[in-house]
Amino acid sequence: MIIKNKGFIGVLCIVLIVMLTACGPQRDIEPGPASEGASAETPGTSPSDDTAAPKPAELTIWADDNAEKLAVLQAITDKYTEQSGIAVKITPIAMNDQPQTLSLDGPSGKGPDLFYQPGIGSLSVQGLVQPMKASEAHLAQFTPETLEALSYDGNLYGLPFVVETYALLYNKELMPEAPKTIADLERIAQEQTDAAKDEYGFLYDATNFYYSWAFMGGSGGYIFGEKDGGFDITDIGLNQEGTVKGVSLIQSWFQKNYLPKGVNGDIVGGLFNEGKVAAVINGPWAITDHKEQLGDHLAVSALPLMEDGTHPQSFIGVKGWMLSAYSQHPEWATDLAEFLTNASSSMTWYEQAGEIPAHLDVLNDPVLVDNPLVAGFSEQIQYGIPFPNVAELTHVWDPMANALKFAAEGEDAQTVLDEAVVQIQDKIKMAGAESMHDD
Numbered sequence: 001m002i003i004k005n006k007g008f009i010g011v012l013c014i015v016l017i018v019m020l021t022a023c024g025p026q027r028d029i030e031p032g033p034a035s036e037g038a039s040a041e042t043p044g045t046s047p048s049d050d051t052a053a054p055k056p057a058e059l060t061i062w063a064d065d066n067a068e069k070l071a072v073l074q075a076i077t078d079k080y081t082e083q084s085g086i087a088v089k090i091t092p093i094a095m096n097d098q099p100q101t102l103s104l105d106g107p108s109g110k111g112p113d114l115f116y117q118p119g120i121g122s123l124s125v126q127g128l129v130q131p132m133k134a135s136e137a138h139l140a141q142f143t144p145e146t147l148e149a150l151s152y153d154g155n156l157y158g159l160p161f162v163v164e165t166y167a168l169l170y171n172k173e174l175m176p177e178a179p180k181t182i183a184d185l186e187r188i189a190q191e192q193t194d195a196a197k198d199e200y201g202f203l204y205d206a207t208n209f210y211y212s213w214a215f216m217g218g219s220g221g222y223i224f225g226e227k228d229g230g231f232d233i234t235d236i237g238l239n240q241e242g243t244v245k246g247v248s249l250i251q252s253w254f255q256k257n258y259l260p261k262g263v264n265g266d267i268v269g270g271l272f273n274e275g276k277v278a279a280v281i282n283g284p285w286a287i288t289d290h291k292e293q294l295g296d297h298l299a300v301s302a303l304p305l306m307e308d309g310t311h312p313q314s315f316i317g318v319k320g321w322m323l324s325a326y327s328q329h330p331e332w333a334t335d336l337a338e339f340l341t342n343a344s345s346s347m348t349w350y351e352q353a354g355e356i357p358a359h360l361d362v363l364n365d366p367v368l369v370d371n372p373l374v375a376g377f378s379e380q381i382q383y384g385i386p387f388p389n390v391a392e393l394t395h396v397w398d399p400m401a402n403a404l405k406f407a408a409e410g411e412d413a414q415t416v417l418d419e420a421v422v423q424i425q426d427k428i429k430m431a432g433a434e435s436m437h438d439d
Contacts (some may be wrong), residue, residue, distance in 0.1 A: 102128050150322070259408075
């Protein structure tokens with residue numbers, strides 16, 4: 001089964017940060033000198049002058065279509081252009097749409113050099129990425145775990161930019177202290193929920209498997225079993241005892257009217273900003289918006305303990321810049337990826353976009369360490385797990401979302417999870433058959 005990452009320790013201990021801080025040098029790799037002066041025979045470095053890849057006039061990157069963050073990214077890439085002489089074209093495409101769009105546009109030469117994704121997923125299996133040969137000095141700025149999240153079958157396909165998980169965000173006016181246990185959270189829900197007034201003790205998008213997994217994993221559930229240091233995709237644990245227990249807990253919140261049906265993330269965030277919800281489950285990407293509305297009343301804590309004293313097991317995500325299989329300039333695209341993920345760019349991204357960077361030097365900077373909102377997420381990361389690094393994970397999301405919706409409607413938890421596992425198995429078999437047919 002999936003093992004909890006018990007080795008995460010300390011403030012901002014994002015995936016073993018403290019253990020590996022000493023590994024990273026104190027300077028960043030600059031695009032010009034690294035590309036123009038390194039030996040072509042040194043693994044993970046750009047070629048030397050006599051064999052260097054021709055410098056392109058422009059590189060293209062696909063970024064998530066968030067206007068505010070695009071402006072920050074533009075400022076960072078402008079600095080790269082100043083130092084390298086290479087223009088950077090940023091195309092906004094929703095992160096979830098990028099793989100399919102790339103599969104269509106890439107072969108015709110319309111794809112990017114780099115694109116932004118949360119982990120390797122099925123990108124390698126689909127042939128959408130190519131191995132990235134970043135410099136060893138730059139790779140030392142990240143933990144093995146964050147690099148592993150962007151690797152598949154021993155090859156690295158991208159560089160980590162952001163690490164994240166979700167936690168409990170709460171309004172100190174309505175909830176002076178964070179609940180220590182699920183029982184405490186339910187007591188607050190009982191006291192403060194008035195559905196007629198759209199007021200709730202706690203709220204979250206409970207039919208979203210990403211968030212609800214925390215209570216399944218915290219109850220002892222697992223997604224894929226372990227085998228030979230990897231995952232056994234034939235051993236699906238999503239209808240086993242622990243997962244059923246977690247879904248039953250979530251179902252009870254609907255039955256007690258603590259959670260309304262049909263709520264999505266936008267509704268959750270809106271009601272929280274209006275001061276109508278004491279606590280929500282969300283990630284660091286939501287902090288900027290909530291801070292603007294709630295000010296100093298906003299606080300963050302780890303998710304409250306389960307009934308047996310275990311911690312809810314949130315997902316840990318690593319978003320990174322992936323090297324497109326269709327890039328005609330992989331060396332220079334890698335050079336750009338190193339610039340985007342260096343300490344200066346990472347700090348700029350944290351300060352202006354509000355997301356937690358993967359770069360070790362930045363994570364240990366007092367600006368982050370002394371921020372209680374960031375520390376709240378880092379505490380929860382101690383109890384989280386990375387996404388299973390297998391392509392088959394893509395077949396899990398929709399069936400589990402449907403199972404959670406059916407459970408919210410009152411259908412038997414075991415039954416809906418049994419059905420979800422059958423659907424997942426069918427999707428995996430179909431994908432395997434299509435792959436064999438393509439070969």
